[in-house]
Amino acid sequence: MTTATNAAAPTLIGSVQRALKLLDAVAAHADGAPAKQLAREAGLPLPTAYHLLRTLTHEDYLRREKGVFVLGEAVGRLALGGALQNRRSRLEKSLVHWRDAIGVPVYFALYHEGEIELVAVADTPYAPAVAEWADFRETGHAHAIGQCLLSQLDEAGRRDHLDRHPVQAVTPYSVRDKRSLLERLASTERMQPVVERQEYALGTVCAAIPITAGSGAATMAISLPLHQQGRLMPAIEQLRKGIGGLLGSLAFSISI
Known part of the structure; x- marks a missing residue:
């Protein structure tokens, strides 16, 4: 044999x-x-x-x-897969760069086909990412990533998402109802950071910045322990100024 x-x-x-x-x-x-x-x-x-x-x-x-x-088409799919993998690799390297430069966990997420998709995270044992203890897709109203992505949608898109994923208290600090959240999202200034404090995870503060291209929506975010919240705004501002348009070309070419 x-x-x-x-x-x-x-x-x-x-x-x-x-x-x-x-x-x-x-x-x-x-x-x-x-x-x-x-x-x-x-x-x-x-x-x-x-x-x-x-x-x-x-x-x-x-x-x-x-x-x-x-x-044939299968060859095209192979080529596309290689290109997407290359873009994903570049994205992950960028997250690692900013993780090390700022000293915080860095996240990248998309709003894809009506859902919040956490694409990549760069963290370290000394600066760990927030544990997904409640499904990120279901709790977009409670975390900075979700709020930032929802703020980039139009009114109909926001309402559609919240009809499918109703607002509910995740922690004592979470937004309490759909109306309050919609008002908050409507008042969010375009391209400005979105901040939440202990709304998703107790003892954690987070901030996210929007990355838009056409009708799509994406975000990069950071998180810090509550006792380091004084670092949050300087850190997210450093990220916002540093990335510029670097990730805009990547955000919507990544297949989830």
Whole structure:
């Protein structure tokens, strides 16, 4: 059994290599190329090329149009996935930079398809992030991240969100009702930090700044223990001035 398995491994690897050569050959022709030409360019026997082309077409990596093969949608998804991963990596590095520069946990979140999505967090054992003890999506009214994202929506969007996720007391300091929250959100000045003190977690203060692009909404936020609340506004102002437009191009290209 071991011998058979070892013997099969090079064949499987070779098949992958041959398929990749065919994909490279197809990619070199914007308008596509026929099987015989692709086989020749990939250095493959024609029967082998036909078999792999059929397989790649079936899996949507290639598409056959008028006798020639062109790249299929699956290749585009692979490329998009790589680009998104690159953007996510850049985002995470940015959060780490500001975590270290300011000495506080830094959060990045989006409002995506009607929900609050916490995308990434950078913290340390000495400056830990706030534990998600109550679902962030359900309690957007209580934390700075949620309030900042909701403040960027229009009135209808806010009401829709709060109809799906009703306002409720999370701590004794939480906003008590929908009307009070809507009034607070309406009075929030555009592009100014949103601050909450112990509304989501006792002993914690948080601040968030909006990052907008078109009709989308995103935010970066920080948190501190209550006894360090004097650092909150200087820290969020340092973040606000420092990031500028750096993350605007990233915020809405990240797939959650």
